[in-house]
Amino acid sequence: HPLDPPADPFAVAQAAADDIARLTGVERHDVAVTLGSGWGKAAELIGETVATVPATEVTGFSRPALEGHVGTIRSVRTPQGRHVLIIGARTHYYENHGVRRVVHSVRTAAATGARVMVLTNGAGGIKDTWSPGQPVLISDHINLTADSPLEGATFIDLTDLYAQRLRDIALSVDPSLDSGVYCQFRGPHYETPAEVQMAKAIGGDIVGMSTALEAIAARQAGMEVLGFSLITNLAAGISADPLSHQEVIEAGRMAEGRISALLAEVVGK
Numbered sequence: 599h600p601l602d603p604p605a606d607p608f609a610v611a612q613a614a615a616d617d618i619a620r621l622t623g624v625e626r627h628d629v630a631v632t633l634g635s636g637w638g639k640a641a642e643l644i645g646e647t648v649a650t651v652p653a654t655e656v657t658g659f660s661r662p663a664l665e666g667h668v669g670t671i672r673s674v675r676t677p678q679g680r681h682v683l684i685i686g687a688r689t690h691y692y693e694n695h696g697v698r699r700v701v702h703s704v705r706t707a708a709a710t711g712a713r714v715m716v717l718t719n720g721a722g723g724i725k726d727t728w729s730p731g732q733p734v735l736i737s738d739h740i741n742l743t744a745d746s747p748l749e750g751a752t753f754i755d756l757t758d759l760y761a762q763r764l765r766d767i768a769l770s771v772d773p774s775l776d777s778g779v780y781c782q783f784r785g786p787h788y789e790t791p792a793e794v795q796m797a798k799a800i801g802g803d804i805v806g807m808s809t810a811l812e813a814i815a816a817r818q819a820g821m822e823v824l825g826f827s828l829i830t831n832l833a834a835g836i837s838a839d840p841l842s843h844q845e846v847i848e849a850g851r852m853a854e855g856r857i858s859a860l861l862a863e864v865v866g867k
């Protein structure tokens with residue numbers, strides 16, 4: 599794979615950014631958004647699509663593992679004239695392709711010029727006041743993967759990783775938004791009730807299988823990060839009923855309109 603050692607992941611990201619500029623005709627992007635489950639509709643609401651490119655045509659992106667989920671990369675222009683790169687081709691850590699592949703889309707976004715990285719995902723909620731379909735701002739993360747996208751002695755500060763400035767913009771759009779600490783588990787299995795209680799005990803409010811590693815890479819690339827979780831289910835053991843993937847998909851579909859409008863407004867600010 600082009601990202602396998604001895605490749606330089608940043609050179610591969612630059613090649614991907616050059617592909618995107620060539621294929622979309624957009625030289626520079628200002629903001630990048632990674633769409634997680636439930637956030638698919640946001641692209642149309644963020645602005646006018648300038649170009650849509652199959653991710654497989656961009657260096658370092660591969661056919662996503664998700665059934666029927668053709669990974670696309672879209673260039674969208676907001677009413678304010680901002681160029682937004684919408685990445686619909688996330689590689690999950692649980693696919694076991696290595697961290698370089700997980701964070702390639704973030705490094706590529708930075709190489710296209712984007713200074714803001716918006717990471718969205720579907721996740722489980724630990725706070726029992728939350729209900730399926732609710733979007734939540736990510737205030738910080740706990741990385742339970744025991745891995746890092748950083749290689750060698752690259753000591754990066756992660757204070758204010760989920761930029762307060764961007765969270766304030768989101769709160770100005772929707773003051774009712776709650777916030778939470780996101781715990782990235784390796785997955786692909788969901789947590790046991792005991793693991794959910796552990797996440798709660800260590801200060802977690804959200805459990806997921808993405809985002810933390812991408813956020814670290816975004817900070818390394820000098821980007822400001824904004825993270826949103828769509829709570830599609832209460833985490834295992836928080837409510838009596840067992841998790842069903844169907845319920846997760848359904849909750850995402852129900853919430854799509856509201857959260858896409860929210861994301862579009864925030865990106866437009």
Ligand SMILES: Nc1nc2[nH]c(I)nc2c(=O)[nH]1
Pocket residue numbers: 635720721722723783785787788789805806807830831832833834846
């Ligand atoms: N780890 C974890 N990831 C998730 N993704 C979704 I959607 N729901 C969950 C969940 O309950 N736990």
